[in-house]
Amino acid sequence: MKLQNKVILVTGAAQGIGRSVALRLAKEGANVGLADLKKEQLENVAQEIEQLGRKAAICVTDISDRNAVFAAVAHTEKTLGGFDVMINNAGIAAVKPLADVTPEDIDRIFKINVNGVLWGIQAASEKFKERKQKGKIINASSIAGHDGMAILGIYSATKFAVRAITQTAAKEYASAGITVNSYCPGIVGTDMWVEIDNRFSEITGAPKGETYQKMIDSIALGRAQTPDDVAALVSFLCSDDSDYITGQSIITDGGIVYR
Ligand SMILES: NC(=O)C1=CN([C@@H]2O[C@H](COP(=O)(O)OP(=O)(O)OC[C@H]3O[C@@H](n4cnc5c(N)ncnc54)[C@H](O)[C@@H]3O)[C@@H](O)[C@H]2O)C=CC1
Ligand SMILES: CC(=O)C(C)=O
Numbered sequence: 180m181k182l183q184n185k186v187i188l189v190t191g192a193a194q195g196i197g198r199s200v201a202l203r204l205a206k207e208g209a210n211v212g213l214a215d216l217k218k219e220q221l222e223n224v225a226q227e228i229e230q231l232g233r234k235a236a237i238c239v240t241d242i243s244d245r246n247a248v249f250a251a252v253a254h255t256e257k258t259l260g261g262f263d264v265m266i267n268n269a270g271i272a273a274v275k276p277l278a279d280v281t282p283e284d285i286d287r288i289f290k291i292n293v294n295g296v297l298w299g300i301q302a303a304s305e306k307f308k309e310r311k312q313k314g315k316i317i318n319a320s321s322i323a324g325h326d327g328m329a330i331l332g333i334y335s336a337t338k339f340a341v342r343a344i345t346q347t348a349a350k351e352y353a354s355a356g357i358t359v360n361s362y363c364p365g366i367v368g369t370d371m372w373v374e375i376d377n378r379f380s381e382i383t384g385a386p387k388g389e390t391y392q393k394m395i396d397s398i399a400l401g402r403a404q405t406p407d408d409v410a411a412l413v414s415f416l417c418s419d420d421s422d423y424i425t426g427q428s429i430i431t432d433g434g435i436v437y438r
Contacts, residue, residue, distance in 0.1 A: 180208030181418045186261040188212035188252060190242050190299060191269025193220035195369035196319070199406030200266060200413045205233040207414055212255030214240040214248075215269065234259055242269050242295030252302040262310060264417045265303030267296040267318045270337070272371050274378035277332045285333055292337035293344070300348050304357055313356030317416045318345050320361040320428045322436040330382060331375070338363075342428040349426030358425040362412050365432025366394045367404045399434025408433075 187204050191197035193215035201211045205228040213221045213228075218239045225235035236258035238251035256262040273280075273288045296318050307314035323331055324338030341361055348359040366372065372391055379390035395403045412431045415421055430436055 181420070182414070183208035184261075185209045185263040185417065186212070186255060186259040187264040187266060187417060188214060188238070188255045188262070188303075189266045189268055190214040190240070190248075190251075190295070191319075192224055193217035195371065196364065196367060196406045196409045197266075197268040198224050199410040200268060201235075202227060202231070203407065203410035203414050204417060205231045205235075207418075208233070209264075209417070210234040210236075210259040210261075212236040212238055212251065212259060214238040214242065214251045216241055242267075242298065243290040245294075245298040245301075248295070248298040249302040249305075252306050256306060256310075262303070262306050262314070263312075264315045264317065265299050266413065266417075267299035267316070269295060270319055270371075272331070272375050272378075273334045274330055274375050274382065275333070276330055276382065280333055288333055288337055289340075292334070293340045296341050297344060300344065300359065304348075304352050304355070307357055308355055314358075315417060315421070316348065316352075316357060316359045317413060318359070318361040320345070320363045322363050322365050322430060322432050324361070324363055324428060325430065325436050325438055330379065345428055346426045353425060358422070360416050360421070360424060360426070361428035362409060362416065363428050363430045363432070363436075364409045365398065365404050365430075365435045366391070367406060367409060369406060397435060398432070402433065404431070404433055 192213035228235040240251045320341040321338040323335040327335040345361045376391040
């Protein structure tokens with residue numbers, strides 16, 4: 180198993196992409212720290228991991244709180260006996276035309292999608308250095324971090340920011356043996372897209388489901404992306420096979436954005 184006994188912390192692990200990533204990593208042999216706001220759902224994911232014969236550490240964490248993210252890293256290391264990979268997956272959407280965006284909207288989403296990722300990078304890199312070992316940091320960006328998306332403007336801005344921080348962190352931490360990369364999914368059928376589709380309906384008057392379906396129809400491979408599709412890329416980025424890759428924001432979208 181390619182991740183045998185690695186200790187990996189995943190944020191936003193209670194559902195959606197984060198849950199699929201956590202389960203995939205456990206199937207590959209990793210013990211997994213699970214951070215999220217949703218305690219009960221984290222407990223369910225932890226149970227699924229234990230049924231796979233691996234260990235889990237639950238961290239009820241708000242990633243916008245820097246101290247809480249450092250505490251999640253410390254709890255994962257203490258409970259699981261090591262620390263090898265940090266996955267800064269948690270994020271939220273914001274669906275509004277630019278003309279309507281308020282200072283409060285910007286504060287809310289940047290605190291989670293950008294600050295939360297930076298706190299994860301700081302906490303993990305400090306831990307790797309303290310343990311005198313190499314490490315990997317993997318961040319959630321998006322195709323919206325490569326192409327600005329209409330009515331998702333400030334969300335797109337946060338995902339461009341994740342790419343910028345990924346490149347900078349890769350340069351700053353390479354000499355410590357730490358690689359930093361991002362994954363950039365396309366249209367994944369999670370609760371996030373249910374929310375986006377509902378908000379598009381309210382804003383544009385489109386029937387419910389239409390915005391999502393139009394996005395799916397634009398995918399070259401002809402189907403919606405599943406959380407497991409994303410987990411496959413993240414699993415590769417966690418493995419030794421990705422050791423020579425750093426500073427990259429890799430698109431997995433079935434053919435929407437081409438770079
Ligand atoms: N669903 C999609 O189509 C795409 C998603 N992404 C990104 O992938 C990541 C995961 O997205 P999904 O699984 O689709 O979303 P989701 O909404 O299904 O799950 C997000 C998880 O993050 C948690 N979370 C939110 N705020 C948090 C906070 N302050 N502290 C701790 N946990 C928090 C939520 O409780 C939830 O469990 C996000 O960063 C998202 O922007 C990127 C491209 C496409
Ligand atoms: C939610 C998201 O990132 C996209 C591209 O749909």
